Amino acid sequence: MSIYVDYAATTPIDKEILKSMLDNADKFGNPSSIHRIGKEAKAFYETSRKNVAQELGAKPDEIVFTGSATEANNMVIRGITSYYDNPHIITTAVEHASVKETYADVEKTADVTYLSVDENGRINIDELRNALTEQTKLVSIIMVNNETGTIQPMAEISEAVKDSNALLHVDAVQAFKQLPVNVNTLDCDFLTLSGHKLHAPKGIGVLFIKRNTHLNRIITGGSQERERRAGTENTLYAHAMSLAMHKAKTSREETSVVLQALKETLLTELQQQEVPFKINGSARTQTNHIVNLYFPWSTSEYLLTAMDMAGIYASGGSACNAGTVQPSHVIEAMYDEDRARSSIRFSFGEQLAEKDMKYIAAKLKDIYTGLDSNGFI
């Protein structure tokens, strides 16, 4: 048995996307070359950019292809904090590591405010409004949390930021699969995306930079990407990215129904099997592709190993060195460290079936009764 329930970590490459990449592999030229082979590659690459822009409601010149969403988030944060002199920045306590650790790294040259979250993982708009000052240059918000699926109140956030001088940076990596992501509706200045969460290969990300927005570049070299990100253009991966976004967007509603059924089946089965658990956050404000569960009778570390031995592949917290697991800072921000140490993230994809959810619930039941009958609870 092998059940992959870690789609928020990464997704398998879509076969059609892979085939299209191979079909276009002959467009190997360097898009910066001025000969015909280069121009052919350039045309191919710019088509991908135009398509990506279209999916986001952006203009093609506002799209930068990057190596990953982590790189894109770094470009925004380092680019802004170095452009201004000791700027004030606002972010949340529940950001992805690529934002969290980057702010930790630039704290010497920027004044960073971390907004707290409630038990649902959502920020408080008044707290955001109160934190915004004349000096606030950037607000970084994770639209859908990667560990809980919590959706932030984006309309209210952009409303609040619009009233200030700050730029809005939206990490939409987990959002795109499930929610409409449009830069005009979001009224944002930066937006980041990742290909491999959407069945494109690893190694491609997208950064939307609103026209006339100033920031320093962090990767210097050639004049690619309008001098915003040097390095020979990754034409095939950009192509895959544009296809992945298109597929995700057109199948969004259909996918959502499937994912919701999976999530509900898992929760219902666990209840019926009488496995004690609680949902971290509230299902009402979460996407359907992630559910984060608290199992008060065990630890994430133990459960991940026991589930792996039963062929169930989930996650919990962040991988640390030496193969151990660090408790999730997101769950800790919502509750406390103990709860974070005993929580597991299940994230779903269209390839899963309801019988897989039943298997997971049955196995967790076995694990629970095994521990209970041997006096380990």
Next chain:
Amino acid sequence: MTNKDTTVVVGMSGGVDSSVTAKLLLEQGYNVVGIFMKNWDDTDEFGVCTATDDYEDVRLVAEEIGIPYYSVNFEKEYHDRVFQYFLDEYKKGRTPNPDVMCNKEIKFKAFLDHAMKLGADYVATGHYARVTHDENGVQMLRGVDNNKDQTYFLNQLTTEQLSKVMFPLGHLEKPEVRRLAHEYDLATKDKKDSTGICFIGERDFKEFLSSYLPANPGRMINMETGEDKGKHDGLMYYTIGQRQGLGIGGDGGPYFVAGKNLETNELYVVQGDHHEALLSTSLTASEVNFINPVAEAFECTAKFRYRQKDVPVSVKVLGDDLIEVSYDSASAVTPGQAVVLYDGETVIGGATIDKVFRKEEALEYLA
């Protein structure tokens, strides 16, 4: 139960011994799972951590021999149950043995529990010791390789713990283990053996300890003459019988640490390693662990420190958790260290040395 149906969780450290352990069990047909234990975080400012490299070796070996491998974090348990004890003992002027405590509390308690929860029938490690489970119960025997025998560090393991433990290397000599690692072409075949206490590693011991406990320098006194021999750096840095690092010399041979006075913060030294002040004839010990029931008084042999030759002793059980061990004469027996009792090859049990006596008179080791 056949070997195929028996799940053995191997504590894999990324060293050659536990690598060969896993491979041998696999050859014997057991269902083998490898688990790495992370007990201490020594990540430096460059993000370098020995555990990362060791875990990488676990990964390589597990992939080579084809077993699942996992990791478990016992940093908190290790800190609370081993490191805190280690510091407390030093505060009391004693010389603790964290390896004994690590085996008792972490490897064969926290880790054993973790393995049992995962459905293990046994836990195996690469220790050089033998354990037998049969109709006569459980016995622990010295490792066949006398030079590597690790029963000294395992003396606190109870019958219950030992009943779930396998030591597949116990009947092998170390060079044979290396040879097997080469024969199996394991990634760790040429890896250097680790030395020292795991959390200190290659670092300077004094510097390490001083970052956790305040050093309190005082005077060094010649126990015989009362002569002031200069300054000591803090009593916790010295152990009974220690010769190196005193910084004193002169006619009449090297000086040795013979005692500590915690009240006056004085370190007692004597000249000559067979000096009478270092010699004792009995000790009392607590934290007593007998693997099998014993008589109230019996004769056997004992070790007072690792790799020491056995000494013939008489043991008297004085109470629930107190024994007296008497012997002809032994040098530099140290409170905080273990006394381990043997009947030939068999380990009878062990305890922690509290007080040391010369002909009924308590020595001022810890005045």
